[in-house]
Amino acid sequence: MVLQMFAVMNDIPKMIPQKLIEAARAQQRSALDEQAGKSLLASYGISVPQSLTVKNAGEVDAAMTKLRAPVVVKIMSPDILHKSDAGGVKVGLKSATEVKDAINAMAASPQIKAARIDGYLIEEMAPAGQEIVIGGLRDPYFGPLVMVGLGGIFVEVLRDVSFRICPITRLDAEEMLDDLKGAAVLAGARGRKPASRAAIVDALLKVGGENGLLMTHADDIAEADINPMIVSDNAAVAVDARFILK
Ligand code: ADP
Numbered sequence: 001m002v003l004q005m006f007a008v009m010n011d012i013p014k015m016i017p018q019k020l021i022e023a024a025r026a027q028q029r030s031a032l033d034e035q036a037g038k039s040l041l042a043s044y045g046i047s048v049p050q051s052l053t054v055k056n057a058g059e060v061d062a063a064m065t066k067l068r069a070p071v072v073v074k075i076m077s078p079d080i081l082h083k084s085d086a087g088g089v090k091v092g093l094k095s096a097t098e099v100k101d102a103i104n105a106m107a108a109s110p111q112i113k114a115a116r117i118d119g120y121l122i123e124e125m126a127p128a129g130q131e132i133v134i135g136g137l138r139d140p141y142f143g144p145l146v147m148v149g150l151g152g153i154f155v156e157v158l159r160d161v162s163f164r165i166c167p168i169t170r171l172d173a174e175e176m177l178d179d180l181k182g183a184a185v186l187a188g189a190r191g192r193k194p195a196s197r198a199a200i201v202d203a204l205l206k207v208g209g210e211n212g213l214l215m216t217h218a219d220d221i222a223e224a225d226i227n228p229m230i231v232s233d234n235a236a237v238a239v240d241a242r243f244i245l246k
């Protein structure tokens, strides 16, 4: 009886994320949109900001009664991978008016006009912290791999990243962080705010651990990219999420 109850309880968190993947496939999409990606992360216990999607500036007033400023606005389009490069991210907006102005400016930009627009994601700002990246990909021989790196130039220029084959243990997650040449900056080197190592290890396990996201959806997810996750001294919040389906 107890065993049976466990089976049922364990099915619940697995079914809901699977529906997000099925919905994207039903729309012939090769990737989850940012909001679906964040729902997937949240269903594995990873913190994501509170957010709402609006179709246009006319829906902003209602949305802003449910969110706490400052917020970020982001373009949602299957045609735009790098939102900032397209002028599709505006951070630190303090009022509904600022949000509407940002949406109207985005809607008028040529690159965004040329794209299919799903809507605009309005999202609360994560607490300040250090930006890290957690990624996942599928190796044809070894199956899912999980990756961690420090954000910005550490990943893009220095390629300071660490990989492990899933599923990882807590010790693996700790070692992944120790492998990074820039690991000392997490502790607050060079005037940075210290980032919670425990929160990063916890997030790595939720992504790459035994019952984690990558293992559970190994047949569906080709690539995962949480870039960035913002880590303060007590929390790690995924503020961008991209999942490419197999
Ligand atoms: P993209 O990578 O597609 O350009 P992101 O969603 O990563 O867009 O946003 C760009 C940058 O804006 C992030 O790297 C981060 O620095 C900042 N940012 C985005 N969302 C938030 C948020 N909710 N809270 C704080 N900063 C954010």
Ligand code: MG
Pocket: 227, 228, 240
């Ligand atoms: Mg990003």
